[in-house]
Amino acid sequence: MAPLGSRATGGSTEMLRFATAGSVDDGKSTLIGRLLLETKQIFEDQLEAVERTSRDKGFDYTNLALLTDGLRAEREQGITIDVAYRYFATPRRKFIIADTPGHVQYTRNMVTGASTADLALVLIDARKGVLEQSRRHAVIASLLQVKHLVLCVNKMDLVDFDEGRYDEICAEFVDFAAKLDIDDLTFIPISALLGDNVVQHSHNTPWYEGPTLLHHLEHVYIGSDRNLIDARFPVQYVIRPMSHEHHDYRGYAGEVASGIFRPGDEVVVLPTGFSTTIAGIDEYGGPIPEAFPPMSVSIRLADDLDVSRGDMLCRPNNMPTVTQDVDAMICWFSERPLRVGGTYLIKHTTRTARVRVQQLNYRLDVNTLHRDESHGSLAMNDMGRIGLRAAVPLFVDEYRRNRRTGSFILVDEATFETVGAGMVLGSAP
Amino acid sequence: MTTQLTHLEALEAEAIHIIREVAAEFEKPVMLFSGGKDSAVMLRLAEKAFWPARIPFPVMHVDTGHNFDEVYDYRDRRVAELGIQLVVASVQDSIDQGRVVEETGPRASRNRLQTVTLLDAIAEHGFDAVFGGGRRDEEKARAKERVFSFRDDFGQWDPKNQRPELWNLYNGKHRKGEHIRVFPLSNWTELDIWQYVADDDVELPSIYYAHRRKVFRRDGMLLAVTPYITLMDGEEPEELQVRFRTVGDASCTGAVESSAATVEQVIQEVAASRLTERGATRADDRISEAGMEDRKREGYF
Numbered sequence: 142m143a144p145l146g147s148r149a150t151g152g153s154t155e156m157l158r159f160a161t162a163g164s165v166d167d168g169k170s171t172l173i174g175r176l177l178l179e180t181k182q183i184f185e186d187q188l189e190a191v192e193r194t195s196r197d198k199g200f201d202y203t204n205l206a207l208l209t210d211g212l213r214a215e216r217e218q219g220i221t222i223d224v225a226y227r228y229f230a231t232p233r234r235k236f237i238i239a240d241t242p243g244h245v246q247y248t249r250n251m252v253t254g255a256s257t258a259d260l261a262l263v264l265i266d267a268r269k270g271v272l273e274q275s276r277r278h279a280v281i282a283s284l285l286q287v288k289h290l291v292l293c294v295n296k297m298d299l300v301d302f303d304e305g306r307y308d309e310i311c312a313e314f315v316d317f318a319a320k321l322d323i324d325d326l327t328f329i330p331i332s333a334l335l336g337d338n339v340v341q342h343s344h345n346t347p348w349y350e351g352p353t354l355l356h357h358l359e360h361v362y363i364g365s366d367r368n369l370i371d372a373r374f375p376v377q378y379v380i381r382p383m384s385h386e387h388h389d390y391r392g393y394a395g396e397v398a399s400g401i402f403r404p405g406d407e408v409v410v411l412p413t414g415f416s417t418t419i420a421g422i423d424e425y426g427g428p429i430p431e432a433f434p435p436m437s438v439s440i441r442l443a444d445d446l447d448v449s450r451g452d453m454l455c456r457p458n459n460m461p462t463v464t465q466d467v468d469a470m471i472c473w474f475s476e477r478p479l480r481v482g483g484t485y486l487i488k489h490t491t492r493t494a495r496v497r498v499q500q501l502n503y504r505l506d507v508n509t510l511h512r513d514e515s516h517g518s519l520a521m522n523d524m525g526r527i528g529l530r531a532a533v534p535l536f537v538d539e540y541r542r543n544r545r546t547g548s549f550i551l552v553d554e555a556t557f558e559t560v561g562a563g564m565v566l567g568s569a570p
Numbered sequence: 571m572t573t574q575l576t577h578l579e580a581l582e583a584e585a586i587h588i589i590r591e592v593a594a595e596f597e598k599p600v601m602l603f604s605g606g607k608d609s610a611v612m613l614r615l616a617e618k619a620f621w622p623a624r625i626p627f628p629v630m631h632v633d634t635g636h637n638f639d640e641v642y643d644y645r646d647r648r649v650a651e652l653g654i655q656l657v658v659a660s661v662q663d664s665i666d667q668g669r670v671v672e673e674t675g676p677r678a679s680r681n682r683l684q685t686v687t688l689l690d691a692i693a694e695h696g697f698d699a700v701f702g703g704g705r706r707d708e709e710k711a712r713a714k715e716r717v718f719s720f721r722d723d724f725g726q727w728d729p730k731n732q733r734p735e736l737w738n739l740y741n742g743k744h745r746k747g748e749h750i751r752v753f754p755l756s757n758w759t760e761l762d763i764w765q766y767v768a769d770d771d772v773e774l775p776s777i778y779y780a781h782r783r784k785v786f787r788r789d790g791m792l793l794a795v796t797p798y799i800t801l802m803d804g805e806e807p808e809e810l811q812v813r814f815r816t817v818g819d820a821s822c823t824g825a826v827e828s829s830a831a832t833v834e835q836v837i838q839e840v841a842a843s844r845l846t847e848r849g850a851t852r853a854d855d856r857i858s859e860a861g862m863e864d865r866k867r868e869g870y871f
């Protein structure tokens with residue numbers, strides 16, 4: 142058993158999750174292949190397989206993109222269909238890449254990848270400049286509150302590493318990004334194929350003084366991205382040992398959604414509204430002095446209250462909005478369009494409930510940010526603003542402020558498909 | 571005090587969240603436990619998730635009957651320590667009942683037969699959630715697998731029709747007869763597993779560490795000399811110092827020459843390794859580029 146309160150030591154590196162997006166052929170797979178190769182994540186047998194396939198297909202050079210094509214249908218069609226997760230590490234950080242395919246119809250993949258990302262990396266082909274799809278990727282990253290956006294202007298080798306061309310693309314993008322909610326925007330001129338400014342500084346871009354891509358990924362500060370202010374603890378599971386040794390133990394297990402909890406804190410239990418204090422917070426083996434996101438812990442309360450899954454602990458002077466009417470942005474995933482008046486299951490924190498779609502305010506054009514109020518429904522890959530009425534109260538915060546208590550999914554009651562992903566704007570009027 | 575988790579702590583927290591979510595939402599979960607390092611870590615995480623209570627579901631071993639004794643010993647010891655129920659789904663029983671036909675010849679392996687045994691056991695016990703120790707970094711087809719991975723009533727996986735998975739919200743809805751495979755270690759790499767084993771003192775079967783063993787060379791791999799495998803002409807047994815990087819059917823799991831006798835030494839070796847663990851040591855994964863995808867579609871782990 143680990144000593145009480147002790148934490149793992151060996152891997153004392155941080156984790157950074159990022160999503161990659163780009164239009165088809167902008168070089169996303171090549172870039173990921175290069176990052177993996179240069180950080181020595183590619184094993185000889187993998188590289189040999191890719192070299193063999195490249196030769197068999199008659200390519201002039203080893204196609205690093207093949208390192209990441211997973212499923213047979215993808216290899217056959219030569220495109221990436223689904224989000225894939227990839228891993229690499231440097232001594233500073235462990236990275237999780239959500240590699241999201243960039244076809245027109247796959248907004249849902251980008252939304253999925255961005256939902257867990259600290260950073261989004263968007264590729265632009267230097268010859269083509271800022272395309273409609275590049276704009277869409279930036280819009281989605283901003284809607285999903287990905288705090289850091291990196292724009293890689295790729296294929297610089299094909300424009301002779303021209304500073305003017307690079308500046309032009311950056312300027313155009315900055316103009317557009319001004320309309321978005323992006324805290325941190327970084328531009329890097331690269332050649333994924335040749336490796337310029339990916340891991341090594343390029344001699345071809347003496348005019349560029351910024352970091353290489355890898356250096357930026359290793360150093361970008363993400364420590365303040367989490368919400369450590371608003372204490373929210375959705376109860377996930379009740380631990381009751383039913384053993385002689387721990388006869389009276391009752392722990393409320395869950396993941397800290399936001400804020401910091403400490404023993405002695407006064408807390409309110411929603412929805413009942415009873416207040417009590419935290420008697421102790423446990424991890425395996427015993428009590429710990431505090432819990433912050435995204436720790437999975439178990440909280441003991443001073444009073445015997447009726448608390449179960451789906452309830453939430455918070456602080457008396459800082460509570461989420463308790464409401465049955467939710468105003469939200471939604472991204473629609475299903476081939477069956479969103480039905481106004483239709484009912485769905487909502488999964489929000491650890492609560493699952495029925496909801497009815499009361500109204501569709503507008504459909505958002507993710508390329509232009511235009512709001513189309515004449516639309517009667519949302520089709521697959523559409524985004525729009527809706528009003529929901531839930532059968533039970535939900536404990537929500539605005540997604541901008543709290544990714545955990547501001548996000549939800551909708552599930553079709555008949556097919557059990559995940560049909561939508563929602564971000565709370567507030568409580569509907 | 572810092573409010574930042576290390577990457578291993580973050581991975582641990584995520585896995586515990588996933589395991590608890592299943593315990594809360596499913597009626598009859600089961601955790602696959604082969605005695606391999608991934609399932610050893612997964613079981614350890616389950617132990618932590620419910621402490622001080624017992625793990626509220628059984629574990630299941632799909633047993634080819636071709637396992638190393640050290641692995642059986644380890645399995646039984648862990649199950650006893652945790653006071654949980656062990657379900658053994660036996661490939662031998664499936665063969666005896668005529669559900670599958672044993673492969674023949676010197677390259678015969680029971681690896682592929684496991685799928686039928688696994689699916690039969692899931693149906694027989696009515697398990698609705700099955701935890702597996704699969705990692706996305708293991709293999710290309712796995713890189714696209716969801717944490718909650720839906721299986722139809724034939725136990726099949728449809729990689730082109732997966733539910734999108736966002737934030738930490740998992741959709742486990744299914745009908746009777748269907749089930750969900752759950753992968754709490756999705757985001758772990760081989761190195762993460764070993765670092766966790768070191769940091770947390772996770773016990774593993776002794777065959778993961780260097781020991782002397784009679785082996786022979788086949789297809790560039792070192793296979794153990796066991797009663798379950800027939801040597802072909804020209805294959806000479808020799809005694810070498812080896813360890814295993816994965817634990818599976820003894821007939822198709824290769825050893826690597828190694829002097830790494832402690833977890834720290836293993837970590838150094840893994841970090842310096844130039845071959846994937848499956849590429850180096852799993853004959854079953856060398857079948858074809860799409861081998862794993864095909865087996866996963868059928869319902870494999």
Ligand SMILES: Nc1nc2c(ncn2[C@@H]2O[C@H](COP(=O)(O)OP(=O)(O)O)[C@@H](O)[C@H]2O)c(=O)[nH]1
Nearest residue numbers: 165166167168169170171206295296332333334
């Ligand atoms: N010249 C040049 N070609 C590149 C570069 N990056 C990618 N490519 C090529 O562009 C094509 C598409 O790249 P790929 O990585 O498959 O694009 P994806 O569809 O975004 O994944 C391939 O032929 C790559 O070799 C680059 O930096 N320079």
